[in-house]
Each structure stands twice: as C-alpha cells, then as structure tokens.
Amino acid sequence: xxxxxxxxxxxxxxxxxxxxxxxxxxxxxxxxxxxxxxxxxxxxxxxxxxxxxxxxxxxxxxxxxxxxxxxxxxxxxxxxxxxxxxxxxxxxxxxxxxxxxxxxxxxxxxxxxxxxxxxxxxxxxxxxxxxxxxxxxxxxxxxxxxxxxxxxxxxxxxxxxxxxxxxxxxxxxxxxxxxxxxxxxxxxxxxxxxxxxxxxxxxxxxxxxxxxxxxxxxxxxxxxxxxxxxxxxxxxxxxxxxxxxxxxxxxxxxxxxxxxxxxxxxxxxxxxxxxxxxxxxxxxxxxxxxxxxxxxxxxxxxxxxxxxxxxxxxxxxxxxxxxxxxxxxxxxxxxxxxxxxxxxxxxxxxxxxxxxxxxx
Amino acid sequence: xxxxxxxxxxxxxxxxxxxxxxxxxxxxxxxxxxxxxxxxxxxxxxxxxxxxxxxxxxxxxxxxxxxxxxxxxxxxxxxxxxxxxxxxxxxxxxxxxxxxxxxxxxxxxxxxxxxxxxxxxxxxxxxxxxxxxxxxxxxxxxxxxxxxxxxxxxxxxxxxxxxxxxxxxxxxxxxxxxxxxxxxxxxxxxxxxxxxxxxxxxxxxxxxxxxxxxxxxxxxxxxxxxxxxxxxxxxxxxxxxxxxxxxxxxxxxxxxxxxxxxxxxxxxxxxxxxxxxxxxxxxxxxxxxxxxxxxxxxxxxxxxxxxxxxxxxxxxxxxxxxxxxxxxxxxxxxxxxxxxxxxxxxxxxxxxxxxxxxxx
Numbered sequence: 178x179x180x181x182x183x184x185x186x187x188x189x190x191x192x193x194x195x196x197x198x199x200x201x202x203x204x205x206x207x208x209x210x211x212x213x214x215x216x217x218x219x220x221x222x223x224x225x226x227x228x229x230x231x232x233x234x235x236x237x238x239x240x241x242x243x244x245x246x247x248x249x250x251x252x253x254x255x256x257x258x259x260x261x262x263x264x265x266x267x268x269x270x271x272x273x274x275x276x277x278x279x280x281x282x283x284x285x286x287x288x289x290x291x292x293x294x295x296x297x298x299x300x301x302x303x304x305x306x307x308x309x310x311x312x313x314x315x316x317x318x319x320x321x322x323x324x325x326x327x328x329x330x331x332x333x334x335x336x337x338x339x340x341x342x343x344x345x346x347x348x349x350x351x352x353x354x355x356x357x358x359x360x361x362x363x364x365x366x367x368x369x370x371x372x373x374x375x376x377x378x379x380x381x382x383x384x385x386x387x388x389x390x391x392x393x394x395x396x397x398x399x400x401x402x403x404x405x406x407x408x409x410x411x412x413x414x415x416x417x418x419x420x421x422x423x424x425x426x427x428x429x430x431x432x433x434x435x436x437x438x439x440x441x442x443x444x445x446x447x448x449x450x451x452x453x454x455x456x457x458x459x460x461x462x463x464x465x466x467x468x469x470x471x472x473x474x475x476x477x478x479x480x481x482x483x484x485x486x487x488x489x490x491x492x493x494x495x496x497x498x499x500x501x502x503x504x505x506x507x508x509x510x511x512x513x514x515x516x517x518x519x520x521x522x523x524x525x526x527x528x529x530x531x532x533x534x535x536x537x
Numbered sequence: 538x539x540x541x542x543x544x545x546x547x548x549x550x551x552x553x554x555x556x557x558x559x560x561x562x563x564x565x566x567x568x569x570x571x572x573x574x575x576x577x578x579x580x581x582x583x584x585x586x587x588x589x590x591x592x593x594x595x596x597x598x599x600x601x602x603x604x605x606x607x608x609x610x611x612x613x614x615x616x617x618x619x620x621x622x623x624x625x626x627x628x629x630x631x632x633x634x635x636x637x638x639x640x641x642x643x644x645x646x647x648x649x650x651x652x653x654x655x656x657x658x659x660x661x662x663x664x665x666x667x668x669x670x671x672x673x674x675x676x677x678x679x680x681x682x683x684x685x686x687x688x689x690x691x692x693x694x695x696x697x698x699x700x701x702x703x704x705x706x707x708x709x710x711x712x713x714x715x716x717x718x719x720x721x722x723x724x725x726x727x728x729x730x731x732x733x734x735x736x737x738x739x740x741x742x743x744x745x746x747x748x749x750x751x752x753x754x755x756x757x758x759x760x761x762x763x764x765x766x767x768x769x770x771x772x773x774x775x776x777x778x779x780x781x782x783x784x785x786x787x788x789x790x791x792x793x794x795x796x797x798x799x800x801x802x803x804x805x806x807x808x809x810x811x812x813x814x815x816x817x818x819x820x821x822x823x824x825x826x827x828x829x830x831x832x833x834x835x836x837x838x839x840x841x842x843x844x845x846x847x848x849x850x851x852x853x854x855x856x857x858x859x860x861x862x863x864x865x866x867x868x869x870x871x872x873x874x875x876x877x878x879x880x881x882x883x884x885x886x887x888x889x890x891x892x893x894x895x896x897x
Contacts, residue, residue, distance in 0.1 A: 201561045218860050221860060256761050
C-alpha cells in the first residue's frame with residue numbers, strides 16, 4: 178500500500194485513487210492489448226476507442242447539445258486566452274471581460290493583443306475578495322468573458338453573470354471548477370478548462386464550443402490555432418496528449434459513478450460548507466473571500482498575522498497536508514477541495530486547525 | 538507479469554519497460570512524497586526537482602552549450618511549424634525549406650502563412666524515396682529548415698544538409714530521430730521534437746534554441762507563442778505537462794545508463810542493419826527508401842503486391858507485432874525501431890518475415 182497524504186494543491190491537483198490505480202495497469206498494457214497507454218498510436222483502434230469514450234462521457238455528464246463540439250487540445254487556459262480572441266474577435270468588434278483576479282487579467286492582456294477589449298467590471302477595488310455584481314457593457318460586445326472560479330482569491334460565481342447583452346455570446350474560463358456542479362452549456366458560446374484541477378493531469382485542455390463559432394472563426398491564422406482545424410480532425414490534427422485524454426476518460430467514468438455532476442455538487446457543497454463553518458466559528462482563522470462569493474473549490478483563509486500563517490503552513494505541511502500555502506501573490510492559506518478531494522480530508526484538516534488554534 | 542507485445546508503432550511509440558515500471562509507482566506517490574506525479578503542483582519542490590533534472594540530463598546527453606535554452610513546451614511539431622516562422626521569420630526575409638515528405642510539406646505550408654518561403658530542394662520526384670543532395674538556396678535566407686528523419690517514407694539524413702548559406706541558421710524538426718545518435722547542437726539555431734517517439738509520451742515538445750534567437754524574436758505575438766516567454770519563465774509560463782516532463786526525465790536517465798547518445802547510435806545501427814539485411818536478402822520483401830537514405834528509425838518495406846502486404850500485416854498483427862502497417866498515405870509495412878525497441882524484437886520480426894516468405 179502506497180502511503181498517500183492529504184493533497185490540497187490548487188493544481189495540478191488530487192485525482193481519484195481508483196483512477197490512478199487503473200492508470201498504473203494501463204501504463205504497461207491498456208486492457209489486454211500488450212501495449213501501454215502512452216505507447217499506442219493515436220490513430221490505432223485502442224486509443225480511438227479511449228478518445229471516443231472520453232467525448233461521449235463528457236457529453237453525457239454535461240448534457241452537451243449536438244450543436245457544440247467537444248475538443249481536447251493542448252496549452253491550457255493560457256493558450257485559450259489567445260485562441261479565443263484570435264478566432265472570435267473580429268477587428269471591428271469589442272469583447273467585454275469581467276475581471277475577477279489574476280487569471281482574468283491575463284485573459285484581458287492576451288485579448289488586447291488581438292483586438293479591442295472593454296473591461297465591463299472588476300473586483301479590483303475589493304482586492305478581488307468580491308465578485309462584481311453590476312457590469313457596464315460596451316455597446317455591442319462580440320462576447321462576454323468571465324472566469325467562473327478564482328483559485329487565488331477563493332471566489333466563485335454562483336451562476337452565470339446576469340444581463341449579458343443580446344447578440345453577445347458568453348465565454349467562460351472554467352479551468353478550476355469545471356464539472357464540480359451541473360452546467361447549462363446552452364448558455365455559453367465557448368467554455369474552456371485546463372484539465373489539471375477537476376479532470377485529469379496538466380497538458381490537456383477541454384474546449385466546448387458552439388458549431389457556428391467554429392465555422393465563423395478567422396481563417397488566416399496558423400492552422401493549429403484555428404478551432405476549425407481541430408474540429409474537422411476530431412482533435413487529431415496533430416498527435417493529441419494521449420495519456421491525458423485517457424486519464425480524463427477515467428475521471429469522467431468516476432464522476433458518472435459518483436452520481437454525475439449533481440453528485441459532485443452535493444459532495445463539494447458539503448465539503449466546502451464544513452470547512453467554511455469551522456473557519457467562521459474559529460476566533461483565529463478568517464476566510465478572505467466575501468461570504469456571497471466564496472468558492473467551493475478553493476477555500477482561502479488567514480490568521481491575520483503573517484508569522485502565524487507561516488507557522489500554520491509549516492506545521493500543517495509536516496502533519497501531512499500538502500500544498501496548503503496560499504498563492505505566492507497573496508500569502509495566507511488555501512485548501513483546494515476539488516472533486517477528488519475526500520470529505521475525510523476535510524475532517525482531518527478541521528481537526529488539525531482546531532488543534533493548532535488551541536495551542537496558540 | 539503484464540504480457541507485452543512487440544510494438545512497432547511510429548508514434549506514440551514504445552517506451553523502456555523499466556521507465557514505465559517506475560512511472561507506475563510514481564502515479565500514486567512520487568518518491569516518498571505521498572502525492573502522485575500528476576498531482577504535484579508544478580511550482581512545488583518535488584516537481585521543480587524533476588524539471589531541473591530533466592533539463593540537466595538533456596544538456597548532459599546532447600552536450601548542449603550554455604548559449605542555448607532548453608524548453609519543454611506543448612503542441613508537438615505542429616505547433617513548432619507555426620512558432621518557428623512566427624518568431625523568427627521577419628516580414629522582409631525568406632526562409633528556405635528542404636522538402637523530404639509530408640511533415641516538411643506541412644512545415645512549409647504553415648511557414649507560408651507567416652512569411653516568404655523558398656523550397657530549396659525536394660525529394661518529391663522520387664516520391665520521397667531519396668533525400669535531395671543539392672539545394673538551390675534563396676539569396677539571403679534567414680534560416681534553413683529540414684526534417685532529419687521521415688517516418689512515412691523511411692528516410693533519414695546521415696548528417697546535416699551541406700552548404701548552408703553563411704548567415705543563415707539551421708532549424709531542424711528532429712521529432713522522429715532526436716537522441717537516437719549524437720548531435721552537434723552548435724550547428725543549429727533551433728531544434729524541435731515532439732517527445733512521442735524517442736523521448737516520452739505525446740503532449741510534450743522539446744525545443745533547443747540559441748539565446749540570441751530567443752531574444753531577437755518578434756514581440757507582437759500572443760505571449761504563449763513567443764519563445765522568450767517560455768525562456769524567461771523556465772518553461773513554467775503556464776502549467777507544463779508535468780507527467781510528460783517526468784517521463785522524459787526517466788527516459789533521459791535510461792539513455793544515460795545505456796551509454797548515452799553513442800550507446801543509442803550503436804544499438805540503433807545494429808538493429809536497423811539487421812532488418813535491412815534481412816529485407817535485402819529476401820526475394821519477397823523490398824525496402825522502399827533508397828539505400829543511401831535509409832532511416833535507422835523507420836524501416837519501410839513492401840512485397841510489391843498490395844494484397845500480399847495486407848496478408849502480411851494481418852498475420853504479423855495476429856502474431857503480436859503491433860502497428861506494423863505503413864502510414865495510411867503510402868501503404869505497405871513499417872517497422873519503427875526507436876531507441877526503446879529491443880533487439881530481440883528485431884530478431885523476432887526477421888524470423889516471422891522469413892517464415893511468412895517460406896509459406897508463400
């Protein structure tokens with residue numbers, strides 16, 4: 178038995194142990210093929226079946242309409258920061274961005290290289306501890322972009338931003354909360370997510386995009402930067418990240434077996450609620466995100482004293498809680514409770530926090 | 538014991554069994570960290586150590602001078618088809634391409650979207666069974682691009698193309714023979730290789746690039762498409778494909794333990810020579826590449842009769858030789874003998890071919 182510790186990493190992040198165990202077998206032989214998962218040609222029957230099951234399960238879990246393509250790409254959200262405006266932001270149009278932290282700022286700065294960007298709202302005044310509730314749209318935005326969950330500041334939209342201008346489509350960077358709860362894909366033009374929080378290892382990116390946007394995208398880009406290239410080739414224009422897609426397929430099976438996205442939401446709500454409650458009851462710890470905007474995925478908290486934060490991080494790390502340190506840009510603590518993080522781990526963390534508090 | 542068959546896939550391709558066994562352990566816990574390799578933050582000490590060892594071993598194996606950067610990127614050779622000209626082909630300059638098959642054609646077609654391209658030579662007249670020996674350069678090419686090995690037509694440059702114009706730098710797509718033999722990096726401006734043949738799984742790309750080219754590249758591109766972005770961030774501008782880099786590190790260790798790149802070359806020469814000899818001695822099989830241009834990596838051959846080829850492929854597959862079918866664009870057979878393919882597998886294949894021939 179391998180000894181595993183509680184992994185609170187914000188990403189790459191914890192994966193279900195049963196998934197990793199199955200992947201262990203597949204490294205030497207995928208099923209009874211006698212060839213490991215990393216060693217199969219992406220065009221051979223064995224891997225094609227994996228890719229097809231990954232897409233089918235993805236569609237089933239999220240109820241993705243036929244009018245959307247499901248793409249498995251590379252480059253993470255950072256590549257999508259560029260691909261979205263490159264493909265979809267025509268030179269005479271403006272895109273509206275909701276700024277809720279470091280990742281949406283990066284998305285804005287990449288979009289500005291490609292076309293006109295309007296910041297419709299920003300949480301910067303509250304140092305991103307709150308999500309903006311009102312937005313000042315440009316006259317006819319081509320699309321509205323938002324980041325559904327913010328790993329650094331521990332905030333999360335409870336649902337899609339409201340009042341999106343007619344004719345604009347919604348684009349979402351869902352990297353850090355994709356498939357943590359049900360999603361109505363039909364409300365979106367494009368959803369993208371790096372896999373390395375809820376879906377699999379780093380190096381594979383899920384893109385769900387409406388057919389008409391694929392078709393109307395710019396054609397004067399390098400082939401590999403066009404959505405149409407990947408859509409036409411069934412995500413096999415170039416050699417796809419086969420191991421990542423395989424692991425994602427196993428994670429999709431695991432999510433299905435746990436009750437699908439509703440099952441995930443119930444689990445995640447319960448885990449996060451317990452931890453926030455413990456923090457709210459504590460006289461030592463405080464949550465940094467405004468109660469209305471708290472993330473179910475990343476619980477950020479502080480003691481209010483940097484030295485004590487440091488002591489807590491050191492002791493928690495020694496006690497077997499991995500990567501509980503807050504993002505280097507904000508300090509403090511962060512417990513990332515992604516889909517695969519077990520509720521027993523939350524109990525253990527709360528117990529450790531209570532013990533730490535008693536000892537102060 | 539997992540039963541493994543002889544895997545002749547052209548890519549993704551066979552990996553050393555000892556590497557896969559070590560990776561199996563690491564999936565649940567990297568060393569004694571209690572956290573799996575896919576689950577570690579890329580900024581945590583455990584993964585940073587992996588990335589540093591991967592780069593150090595890469596530099597050691599290939600004797601890479603300090604004046605070069607080693608980058609681990611995503612998107613494979615296809616992304617480099619675009620990134621090379623986007624970064625390095627100034628609008629007033631021309632790049633010369635040597636065309637030796639489908640992959641160099643793709644490189645040309647992507648470069649044409651970015652700037653002026655001159656085809657300096659092409660093997661198309663011989664249907665790519667020969668490599669061009671003479672080249673007609675443009676007046677002042679910015680760089681000369683070639684594909685060192687061609688997986689589809691089974692040809693390989695014995696050494697760098699000769700007579701490169703002064704002031705031009707050499708760019709090489711070495712995806713399918715990187716680290717199969719020693720390489721004098723100082724002859725190149727930039728070398729790129731998708732990992733999925735000799736180095737690791739698909740989804741990670743090795744780029745070795747001279748510092749001055751990183752620094753002089755275009756600055757008006759999306760950040761993620763600029764070499765300088767990745768160089769400045771030590772390949773961690775965005776979340777890198779951590780599992781792929783880890784596997785590459787293990788493969789680098791394995792290559793070092795097998796005698797480094799000279800050890801690889803000896804092994805590879807011996808394996809390929811034995812198979813070509815068997816084909817040349819056969820009255821049924823013929824090699825498709827011209828003897829001067831034969832690849833050590835991909836041995837392509839036919840019987841001269843499409844039905845008989847089909848029968849051979851079917852019987853060989855049933856006998857436990859995986860992916861021996863030639864590329865779908867050319868048919869026939871292909872045995873890919875990358876670094877990790879064992880010489881016992883070559884013996885087994887020759888025996889099977891001799892047996893098949895006797896039965897005709």
